[in-house]
Amino acid sequence: MALRYELIKKDKSSGARLGRIYTEHSVIDTPVFMPVGTQATVKAMAPDELKDIGFEIILSNTYHLYLRPGHDIVAKAGGLHGFMHWDRSILTDSGGYQVFSMSHLRDITEDGVAFRSYIDGSKHFIGPEKAIEIQNALGADIIMAFDECVPYPCDRDYALHAVERTTRWAKRCKQAHADERQSLFGIIQGSTYKDLRQKSMEEIVNIGFPGYAVGGLSVGEPKDVMYDILEYIMPNMPDDRPRYLMGVGSPDCLIEGVIRGVDMFDCVWPTRIARNGTVMTSQGKLVVRNAAYKDDMRPLDEQCGCYACRNFSRAYIRHLFNVGEILGARLATIHNLYFLAGLMSDIRKAIMEDRLLEFRDIFFGNYYKSQTLS
Amino acid sequence: MALRYELIKKDKSSGARLGRIYTEHSVIDTPVFMPVGTQATVKAMAPDELKDIGFEIILSNTYHLYLRPGHDIVAKAGGLHGFMHWDRSILTDSGGYQVFSMSHLRDITEDGVAFRSYIDGSKHFIGPEKAIEIQNALGADIIMAFDECVPYPCDRDYALHAVERTTRWAKRCKQAHADERQSLFGIIQGSTYKDLRQKSMEEIVNIGFPGYAVGGLSVGEPKDVMYDILEYIMPNMPDDRPRYLMGVGSPDCLIEGVIRGVDMFDCVWPTRIARNGTVMTSQGKLVVRNAAYKDDMRPLDEQCGCYACRNFSRAYIRHLFNVGEILGARLATIHNLYFLAGLMSDIRKAIMEDRLLEFRDIFFGNYYKSQTLS
Numbered sequence: 001m002a003l004r005y006e007l008i009k010k011d012k013s014s015g016a017r018l019g020r021i022y023t024e025h026s027v028i029d030t031p032v033f034m035p036v037g038t039q040a041t042v043k044a045m046a047p048d049e050l051k052d053i054g055f056e057i058i059l060s061n062t063y064h065l066y067l068r069p070g071h072d073i074v075a076k077a078g079g080l081h082g083f084m085h086w087d088r089s090i091l092t093d094s095g096g097y098q099v100f101s102m103s104h105l106r107d108i109t110e111d112g113v114a115f116r117s118y119i120d121g122s123k124h125f126i127g128p129e130k131a132i133e134i135q136n137a138l139g140a141d142i143i144m145a146f147d148e149c150v151p152y153p154c155d156r157d158y159a160l161h162a163v164e165r166t167t168r169w170a171k172r173c174k175q176a177h178a179d180e181r182q183s184l185f186g187i188i189q190g191s192t193y194k195d196l197r198q199k200s201m202e203e204i205v206n207i208g209f210p211g212y213a214v215g216g217l218s219v220g221e222p223k224d225v226m227y228d229i230l231e232y233i234m235p236n237m238p239d240d241r242p243r244y245l246m247g248v249g250s251p252d253c254l255i256e257g258v259i260r261g262v263d264m265f266d267c268v269w270p271t272r273i274a275r276n277g278t279v280m281t282s283q284g285k286l287v288v289r290n291a292a293y294k295d296d297m298r299p300l301d302e303q304c305g306c307y308a309c310r311n312f313s314r315a316y317i318r319h320l321f322n323v324g325e326i327l328g329a330r331l332a333t334i335h336n337l338y339f340l341a342g343l344m345s346d347i348r349k350a351i352m353e354d355r356l357l358e359f360r361d362i363f364f365g366n367y368y369k370s371q372t373l374s
Numbered sequence: 375m376a377l378r379y380e381l382i383k384k385d386k387s388s389g390a391r392l393g394r395i396y397t398e399h400s401v402i403d404t405p406v407f408m409p410v411g412t413q414a415t416v417k418a419m420a421p422d423e424l425k426d427i428g429f430e431i432i433l434s435n436t437y438h439l440y441l442r443p444g445h446d447i448v449a450k451a452g453g454l455h456g457f458m459h460w461d462r463s464i465l466t467d468s469g470g471y472q473v474f475s476m477s478h479l480r481d482i483t484e485d486g487v488a489f490r491s492y493i494d495g496s497k498h499f500i501g502p503e504k505a506i507e508i509q510n511a512l513g514a515d516i517i518m519a520f521d522e523c524v525p526y527p528c529d530r531d532y533a534l535h536a537v538e539r540t541t542r543w544a545k546r547c548k549q550a551h552a553d554e555r556q557s558l559f560g561i562i563q564g565s566t567y568k569d570l571r572q573k574s575m576e577e578i579v580n581i582g583f584p585g586y587a588v589g590g591l592s593v594g595e596p597k598d599v600m601y602d603i604l605e606y607i608m609p610n611m612p613d614d615r616p617r618y619l620m621g622v623g624s625p626d627c628l629i630e631g632v633i634r635g636v637d638m639f640d641c642v643w644p645t646r647i648a649r650n651g652t653v654m655t656s657q658g659k660l661v662v663r664n665a666a667y668k669d670d671m672r673p674l675d676e677q678c679g680c681y682a683c684r685n686f687s688r689a690y691i692r693h694l695f696n697v698g699e700i701l702g703a704r705l706a707t708i709h710n711l712y713f714l715a716g717l718m719s720d721i722r723k724a725i726m727e728d729r730l731l732e733f734r735d736i737f738f739g740n741y742y743k744s745q746t747l748s
Contacts, residue, residue, distance in 0.1 A: 040693065044700045047685075069693040073669050077689060085685040295447050311421075311459040315451060319414065319443040326418045326700055 003142065003183040003210055005242045011351045015234055015261035018351045021242055023141040024181060025081065026056040026088040030242060030263040031347055033249060033340045034059045034091060035271065039068070040084040043271050044326070044333040047086045052307070053338050054345075057089035057141075059266045062134050063098035066126070067117055071137035079139025091142040091266070093246070094131040094173075094187075097149045097215070110165070112146070128172035136179050144213060145173040147187040152220040159191035167203040174207055185211040185244060188233070192225050197233045205238060212237060213244040214262075218253070227256050234261035251280065251343060251367055255360050258347050270340055274332035277321040280339045284367050288314055288332065289321035306338035307331070377516065377557040377584055379616045385725045389608055389635035392725045395616055397515040398555060399455065400430040400462040404616060404637040405721055407623060407714045408433045408465060409645065413442070414458040417645050418700070418707040421460045426681070427712050428719075431463035431515075433640045436508050437472035440500070441491055445511035453513025465516040465640070467620070468505040468547075468561075471523045471589070484539070486520070502546035510553050518587060519547040521561040526594040533565035541577040548581055559585040559618060562607070566599050571607045579612060585638075586611060587618040592627070592641075601630050608635035625654065625717060625741060629734050632721055644714055648706035651695040654713045658741050662688055662706065663695035680712035681705070 009018040021028040035042045035050065038061045042050060050058065060080055065071060077083035080090050099106065099113045106115040112127020126134070131146035146169050148162040166189045177184045186209035190196035204212060214233065217226045230245070237243055242263045248254065249267020257265060270280070277289030281301035286293075288300060299309035300317065308317065308331035320328030343363075350359035383392040395402040409416045409424065412435045416424060424432065434454055439445060451457035454464050473480065473487045480489040486501020500508070505520035520543050522536040540563045551558045560583035564570035578586060588607065591600045604619070611617055616637045622628065623641020631639060644654070651663030655675035660667075662674060673683035674691065682691065682705035694702030717737075724733035 039697045039699055040690070041699045041701045046681075046701060046704065064697075068697050069668060069689070073689060073693075076669055077671055077687060083687075083690055083693075085690075294443060295450055297451055307420075313451060313457075315443070315447060316414070316457055316459075319447075319457075323413045323438075323442050325413055325415045326703060327415045327420060329700060330420065330704075 002180060003242075005211070005240065007239060009352060011356050012354045013357055014259040015231075016258045016347075016351045016356050017261060017263060018348055019242065019263055023057075023089045023183070025090075025141055028056045028089060029348055031254075031258045031344060032057065032264055033254060033344050034264065034266040035337055036061075036266055036268045037084065038268065039064050040074070040080060042333075042337075044275060044329045045337070047084065049307075049334060050086075050337070051088070053334070053341050055088070055337070055341060057091060058086065059091045059093065060084075060138070060140065061095070061098065062092045062131065062138065063095035063102070063126075065092075065138060066095060066134050067119060067124075071134045075137040075139070079137070081139065089142070090140040092135050092138050092140040092144065094135065094144040094146040095126050096131065096144075096147045096187075097246070099126055100149050101151075108148070110168075128169040129176040132173050132176040132184075136177070136182065139182070141182060142211065143177070143182050143184050145170045145184060145186050145209070147189055147215055149189065149216050149219070150191055152191065154191045156193055156196070159189075159193055159196050162191075163189050163196050163200040163203075166200065167207070170204055170207050174209070183210040185209055185213050187213045187215040187246075189216045191216055192221055192229060194229065194232045197229055198236065201233055201236060209241070211242040211244060213246050215246050217245065218247040218267075223253065223256075226253070227260065230257060230260040230262065237261070249340070251340075252364070254340070254343065255347065255363065258351075259356060259360065270336040271333050274336040275329045277328070277332065279332050279335050280367075282366055284369065286314075288317050290318070293318040294322075300332075300335050301339070304335065304338065306335050308335045376554055377616075379585065379614065381613060383726060385633075385730050386728045387731055388633040389605075390632045390721075390725045390730050391635060391637060392722055393616065393637055397431075397463045397557070399464075399515055402430045402463060403722055405628075405632045405718055406431065406638055407628060407718050408638065408640040409711055410435070410640055410642045411458065412642065413438050414448070414454060416707075416711075418649060418703045419711070421458065423681075423708060424460075424711070425462070427708070427715050429462070429711070429715060431465060432460065433465045433467065434458075434512070434514065435469070435472065436466045436505065436512065437469035437476070437500075439466075439512060440469060440508050441493060441498075445508045449511040449513070453511070455513065463516070464514040466509050466512050466514040466518065468509065468518040468520040469500050470505065470518075470521045470561075471620070473500055474523050475525075482522070484542075502543040503550040506547050506550040506558075510551070510556065514556060516585065517551070517556050517558050519544045519558060519560050519583070521563055521589055523563065523590050523593070524565055526565065528565045530567055530570070533563070533567055533570050536565075537563050537570050537574040537577075540574065541581070544578055544581050548583070557584040559583050559587050561587045561589040561620075563590045565590055566595055566603060568603065568606045571603055572610065575607055575611060583615070585616040585618060587620050588636075589620050591619065592621040597627065597630075600627070601634065604631060604634040604636065611635070623714070625714075626738070628714070628717065629721065629737065632725075633730060633734065644710040645707050648710040649703045651702070651706065653706050653709050654741075656740055658743065660688075662691050664692070667692040668696075674706075674709050675713070678709065678712065678716075680709050682709045
């Protein structure tokens with residue numbers, strides 16, 4: 001079935017929205033953070049561990065799965081749900097961002113993008129129709145239009161050019177998409193130009209999609225610039241559709257994004273820093289791989305109830321990182337995902353109780369008291 | 375408490391024994407395979423996953439834990455059980471094998487072994503008293519005497535020399551060991567010389583320990599030579615003590631070892647091949663990382679009930695290895711350990727029913743029908 005979005009409540013003092021997304025596979029409370037399983041696995045995690053934490057939706061990457069193992073193999077397994085043993089919701093991106101940012105020798109035409117694989121240099125082509133074909137084979141609940149994602153900074157002419165092409169490609173994506181069980185989201189571009197963002201939003205909304213994403217942010221611009229764009233564009237977006245800010249996942253950006261009206265987020269950052277030995281705690285970030293924790297018998301976060309914090313000490317996890325053991329990456333990843341799931345739950349509760357701005361101040365006061373924002 | 379060994383039944387047509395070891399932390403049915411957690415973690419596994427499979431005892435390595443994180447830190451965590459969150463039995467080796475096989479610039483005297491760390495070249499010394507001191511701090515249920523493990527091949531004079539030193543060191547270990555909650559096992563050396571094995575066994579048994587290990591086998595000698603030594607020495611060992619064959623864990627050696635009277639085994643091989651993409655199945659080994667399995671939607675082993683086989687296909691696990699994802703190593707490790715736990719359970723059942731030799735023939739017929747023994 002196509003997804004259904006229910007707007008439950010708007011925050012009285014900010015743009016924040018409490019809502020719910022219903023898909024064939026799960027019910028997703030929003031605002032929501034979606035863990036990223038780039039290659040059909042959230043790195044270091046098993047699907048049951050994601051369920052234990054309470055995630056109802058994860059993201060996977062079309063570009064990577066197209067190259068390896070190939071969407072034909074995933075389709076043969078009954079789609080991503082069967083292939084990776086995940087029976088809740090999945091969102092796939094379109095491959096657009098990766099084609100533009102990771103590929104060598106890419107050649108962009110109106111048709112799409114010819115590129116060489118980052119793995120073996122082999123030649124490939126993805127355009128709007130191909131992106132939909134691949135995503136239809138992968139079978140995610142939510143799929144994304146193929147867009148042109150520009151880098152930051154980007155001159156106005158090129159940004160305008162990309163907005164217009166993104167609109168034309170969005171129409172072709174909608175035309176090519178036949179599978180009613182999957183919900184196709186449109187993507188708004190426009191770099192850091194407010195008028196271009198507004199133009200892109202109007203054109204994409206005019207085509208009509210069951211949900212809308214803001215792409216091309218969190219690509220290197222200052223956070224204030226991102227917040228400014230969101231503040232400008234979000235109030236003009238349709239109330240009855242979920243809004244997805246792509247590539248965002250640090251605590252400050254999640255909270256500031258929600259305050260400006262974002263419902264969905266994804267980012268590799270929380271799981272990546274975990275594998276590098278850094279965890280988020282109620283008192284801020286903690287680099288557990290540091291020697292300072294070698295005989296610290298406290299859990300990562302004394303206020304946390306995750307599997308890692310219930311059973312293991314900083315000293316043990318530090319040891320695991322120090323000697324390069326897989327369990328270190330596993331425990332830190334579990335912890336960071338649990339932390340973000342808890343943060344989103346707290347955010348939803350604060351919206352329900354009309355005290356999100358107060359929650360932000362208290363959270364930031366604890367989390368960032370001894371460090372710069374990140 | 376010190377361990378208690380209960381001999382339940384002897385096989386009518388072989389040297390195999392069915393038994394049970396009681397420690398402070400668990401009851402261990404023997405013959406048993408012990409997974410190796412060299413650095414206070416069975417690689418890629420969480421302790422709860424080991425419990426789910428049913429393991430009642432694991433092994434950890436004194437040499438590695440002494441170097442990192444240091445036995446003082448483990449002691450501060452309440453010993454290995456607390457440090458790694460494992461509330462069942464643990465066995466630690468003495469560090470002897472690693473000191474002799476892994477260390478640089480080692481200097482062996484009657485006192486012990488001076489060596490340099492393989493990590494940073496720092497200077498260290500471990501002798502019988504130090505090995506016991508470290509193991510007392512680690513707090514395992516079963517600890518091992520510090521022995522001189524000779525390589526294969528080894529000339530008779532040196533092997534004799536090592537046997538005599540191992541006996542003198544065993545006495546010093548027993549003398550140094552004060553903690554009654556830990557059971558200290560003696561180790562029998564003697565290389566591939568039957569008369570030296572007999573001499574070592576008599577001397578070690580004469581000192582008196584709650585269990586006896588056969589060391590210095592599975593160090594490169596042909597399997598037939600190992601079996602021959604076991605066949606010679608095992609019938610002469612005390613009936614009322616567990617017998618531990620160190621460093622053995624392939625299916626054929628486990629079965630042949632049990633047939634000759636071994637009760638306990640350990641080896642890194644099953645978890646190491648798993649991380650390299652090879653699994654054991656009822657039909658033999660399967661190199662799941664091979665491209666041949668890229669679209670094979672069957673489980674690793676259609677007769678297996680492990681977490682990996684219940685939920686994931688060869689195609690998915692092959693993909694995980696192909697793209698270097700941690701979950702691949704996790705699933706293959708879970709499978710191989712489940713396979714060996716099941717094999718040992720089948721072996722115990724076959725002993726109970728006096729049909730171990732028949733079981734061996736059927737198992738080998740399936741497992742090795744298309745490959746050489748390994």
